[in-house]
Amino acid sequence: DIQMTQSPSSLSASVGDRVTITCxxxxxxxxxxxxxxxxxxxxxxxxxxxxxxLQSGVPSRFSGSGSGTDFTLTISxxxxxxxxxxxxxxxxxxPWTFGQGTKVEIK
Amino acid sequence: xxxxxxxxxxxxQPGGSLRLSCAASGFTFNSYAMSWVRQAPGKGLEWVxxxxxxxxxxxxxxxxxxxxxxxxxxSKNTLYLQMNSLRAEDTALYYCAKHDGVSGRSGYPAxxxxxxxxxxxxxxxx
Numbered sequence: 001d002i003q004m005t006q007s008p009s010s011l012s013a014s015v016g017d018r019v020t021i022t023c024x025x026x027x028x029x030x031x032x033x034x035x036x037x038x039x040x041x042x043x044x045x046x047x048x049x050x051x052x053x054l055q056s057g058v059p060s061r062f063s064g065s066g067s068g069t070d071f072t073l074t075i076s077x078x079x080x081x082x083x084x085x086x087x088x089x090x091x092x093x094x095p096w097t098f099g100q101g102t103k104v105e106i107k
Numbered sequence: 108x109x110x111x112x113x114x115x116x117x118x119x120q121p122g123g124s125l126r127l128s129c130a131a132s133g134f135t136f137n138s139y140a141m142s143w144v145r146q147a148p149g150k151g152l153e154w155v156x157x158x159x160x161x162x163x164x165x166x167x168x169x170x171x172x173x174x175x176x177x178x179x180x181x182s183k184n185t186l187y188l189q190m191n192s193l194r195a196e197d198t199a200l201y202y203c204a205k206h207d208g209v210s211g212r213s214g215y216p217a218x219x220x221x222x223x224x225x226x227x228x229x230x231x232x233x
Contacts, residue, residue, distance in 0.1 A: 030212045032218075034220070038152075043202055043224065046220060046221045049209065050211065050217040053209065087151065087152055089154075089220075092213070094157065094166040095166070095167070095169065096154040096157070098153065099151075
């Protein structure tokens with residue numbers, strides 16, 4: 001199985017900060033990497049698919065990059081509504097696997 | 108508008124069974140693969156199982172293989188998850204999710220979950 005490791009597990013940041021979350025796969029997954037945002041009590045929301053494609057309706061302050069084993073989700077200027085948990089997920093091979101999540105909290 | 112509505116969750120004792128349902132609308136159901144994804148209380152997301160649009164191929168996480176069975180009734184636009192031999196560690200909110208995809212660099216679609224249901228809670232207690 002492909003293991004997905006996110007870092008950090010949590011971070012504290014202020015509104016306006018640039019935030020970067022990384023996700024590393026245990027083997028190459030090409031560009032088969034997705035990012036989701038989840039707020040408490042809500043279903044996950046797709047942000048980025050195929051490593052770098054922004055889902056329609058998602059603000060342009062979110063961006064994704066990477067290929068192979070190393071990927072990054074960047075929030076260019078953190079907004080109050082961005083405080084949430086973020087998960088990466090590989091769809092290169094089954095079993096599909098998620099990272100353990102990164103909780104973004106208010107500093 | 109795509110809608111996914113799960114049902115069937117509840118309280119069950121270890122070793123018991125439950126069947127979850129996911130009623131789909133707003134898209135051509137038989138054209139899309141579907142998955143179940145779960146989230147234990149306070150924990151992260153775990154993919155559980157997937158089924159292709161025709162129902163002809165299924166996939167499972169190792170943690171549920173041999174105990175859970177995914178199926179679909181395309182005439183009823185409904186996805187199912189039959190869960191047998193339930194364990195305490197199966198306690199979670201279970202989401203159904205619709206697969207979408209784009210061309211991937213390795214010659215097959217790069218799939219993702221754009222649409223999710225609201226989830227149904229399964230609690231296994233002794």
